[in-house]
Amino acid sequence: MQQTTVVDRIEPAAEDVVSVTLRAATEPLAPWEPGAHIDLRLPNWLTRQYSLCGDPADREHYRIAVRHDALSRGGSEYIHRFLREGRSLDVSLPRNHFPLLPAPEYLFLAGGIGITPLLPMLRAAVASGVPASLVYVGPSRGTMPFLDELRARHGDRVRVVATRHDGRPDLAALASALGPGALVYCCGPAPMLAAAEEAFPAEQLHAERFRPQVRTFAANTPFTAVCSRSGRTVEVPAGESLLDALNHAGLPVPSGCREGVCGSCELTVLDGEPEHRDDIGAPEGRMYACVSRALSARLVLDL
Template sequence: MQQTIVDRIEPVAEDVVSLVLRGATGPLAPWEPGAHVDLALPNWLTRQYSLCGDPTDRESYRVAIRYERLSRGGSEYIHRFLRQGRTLEVSLPRNHFPLHPAPEYLFLAGGIGITPILPMLRAATAAGVPSSLVYLGQSVETMPFVDELRARHGDRVRIVATRQQGRPDLAALASALNPGALVYACGPTSMLTAAEAAFPAGRLHAERFRPVPRSFAPDTEFEAVCARSGRTVQVAPGESLLDALNHAGTPVASGCREGVCGSCEIGVLDGEPEHRDDIGAPAGRMYACVSRALSPRLVLDL
């Protein structure tokens, strides 16, 4: 974890604040567009936020947080109680939404989904790659960073206030794509579902804040062997691997507990995991908060 100090807290839209976190002991770890970090909040909660500042700035990170009416304690604490000067622990950046090389980009953002898209658009335009952004929100007042986008990117950005203008025709945007162009989208489920219907799967890269509802076979008990400690842990039906390991005295870091943030990634040395995450675990890895085992035994790099 990295030590940071809350340098600035600024309102950037209705119910949205931006935090600028300055490194407390020197430069912060580098990151690339699409990355996010875990914030360890003083109320004992850990929450994940996309980095939306400038990757070349090693002195500070910027994130933005929308106040959720049904907050589980994270956004409520930040909006109501967090103050300038407070020290926060921040994880090293992780990136499950990287910007791949392409001859052209179309970016789609909905509401707070603008946060990972901001540095992507900045990087693409700085590299001279043709890029455009369609940014949706119920009203301009609810959409963070509108003024910044207009000032920096001008007519590359199309702002769509859906209450007045309705939703854009994604099928028309798809038909106008040039060969090789990639689409990056982040926002609410309804927008991402529409994007998946409109754009070819191989050209669309999307990041979700909530997992897609899916069905799996009933849970079965399995054995988790921790290769480094020699501990063997039984994982019961209805119990997550993450909880079983933690209860057995093998703590694993975690955040969302929904399979979308990647905080609980662990190595698998033997056995067949059943991947239930929304990220796409790399070979030899799994996310302990939701994923289980298809084999009776997993050997873990723990």
């Protein structure tokens, strides 16, 4: 399901980062919780995923932030160079694979544009009365979006680490200072996530990635996808993804990143054993068709 929005404001948020506020075109926008993201369908036919970083209580607006990537595949470049206020854009319903779970204490670790999903998380944690702090890391203060907003709202809860001047934060010291049951939420570049995985226990750390981890899987093998609702059977060869095989067979599945990080191509598995290759952590009975395959010779899908 798509929602129609209008670009209400485009504002600089930091060096090479713009804040984009989308206004509901007609009905109130779908509700969301901290950690959620939306698919943004751009006029250049690209679909890109962005974390919501505004106020979940505001049903008239969504806010996202976009860094201009020097190696852009066309999404961030379009938004920075060509998108204008007043433009109509379709967006998906919010999806949340990075939810804020209950805890007696929170530590949020943000690296650059990774602040976006953590902004509403910090606000929600503080509003609940739970001890919460943010360590915000970037090369310099000028590269860190929403810095003034964070300082004005949260003051000493926010520790800013400009690595060109301050060096890298001591994550081991942060880990040792946490109380029992505390949760750590981290979003940022791959080296930061790798350092966090070394410093914090796996059961304590919740992380969201910009790009999938580099991992090795067994060689692809062909399998059969049985689509229960349509009554169709689709053969998936070794050299083709499940997503592409279904689309080529006339059974279109929504998709976005095609890297196993956004979740837009989620399918329900009724029978068979999927091989999960995503970076989200597919729930029981689900799989992401863009990267995941089958360990069994046959998968039955609710499609």
